[in-house]
Amino acid sequence: MKTVNILVVGVGGQGVVAASDIISDMALARGFDVKKSEIHGMSQRGGAVSSFVRYGEHIASPLPYKNDMDFIISFEEMEALRWSDHVNEGTKIIVNTLKIKPASLAISKLEYPDVKALLKGAHVYYLDGTGEAKKTGNEKVVNSFMIGAMCAFNDFTADDFNAALTKRVKKYTEENMAAFNKGKEMVKNYVLS
Template identity: 40%
Template sequence: MTDVKNILLVGVGGQGTILASSILSSGLITAGYDVKMSEIHGMSQRGGSVSTQVRFGKKVFSPIIGKGEADVLVAFEQMEGLRYLGHLRPEGKIVVNDYQIPSAPILMGACDYPSHIIEEIISHADAAVIKAGDIARNLGNPKCMNVVLFGALVKAMGLMHIDWEQAIRDNVKPKTIDVNIRAYHAGLEA
């Protein structure tokens, strides 16, 4: 039995997946955990898939999470959640953003955005569906959707004992600290 926990964050370029992973890693390191993080950008600047893997525990030897090994999967976009569902361990949890970003083929009319993705995810995993885009817009900054999802992740992992507000302060631009702290608390409540 290992004390290492595995978190996989997936989304589309520009959604702030890597920033959320940096906040997570920063807070975990400050709390005394050994942390390894790996990121895959792909064609992220052109709206492609982005994934980050964060592993933490007493001693972590590798940053890589294999298929079926993620304790928690955080999907910043519906289709990415479905794409990475196989990485979740059978008893794992998924926090999925009820948000769609059409890919280039969908935008060009070559195909349609798949329907019933959320229902498919719920039928295969312990899922928390968050309308992070709506929450972020209500806070006045749609770009803080990633920190709303981060707050939901903290709640799903039971990591509320860590000083996440300081980790947020350490990782976001000074002018966005307040809205990001509000986004974190909104994510906890969601």
């Protein structure tokens, strides 16, 4: 099989690294070789965070070629744009439409970009993951929603997700599962606007 390359991005504190850990564990449980790579350190202080996950028969480099990305999963709207040089014709881009304004706007005099106008096409999915997560009563399950959205395209099941999730998170399993299924469903029913 072809190696699958996933880039999960967002803002420090959103759970980007936790999400990439769960995706990695799902792939590992399926018997794949898996590597993931990210930079820790200053992420807790509101910086941009990114994590690469690769799985397949044999993975050498933990870092994929930039434009070999199969998925970009962005937990924040503008962050998807930051990584758009990693996009190829086939890259599925799943964007949580949450906007977190960076403090730098005040100094740089830049506007928060109009992401939807700049990043569009049949391969881009804008979803209100945070809104859907709030409906379950726990905003933090947006993680599971985003993973679910990705799983609309590959064959990881709700059971695969449940196993990987409960290995790491003991609480809010019901809410997380609901969010996962909702994410998957919303991508399957996605209508390009």
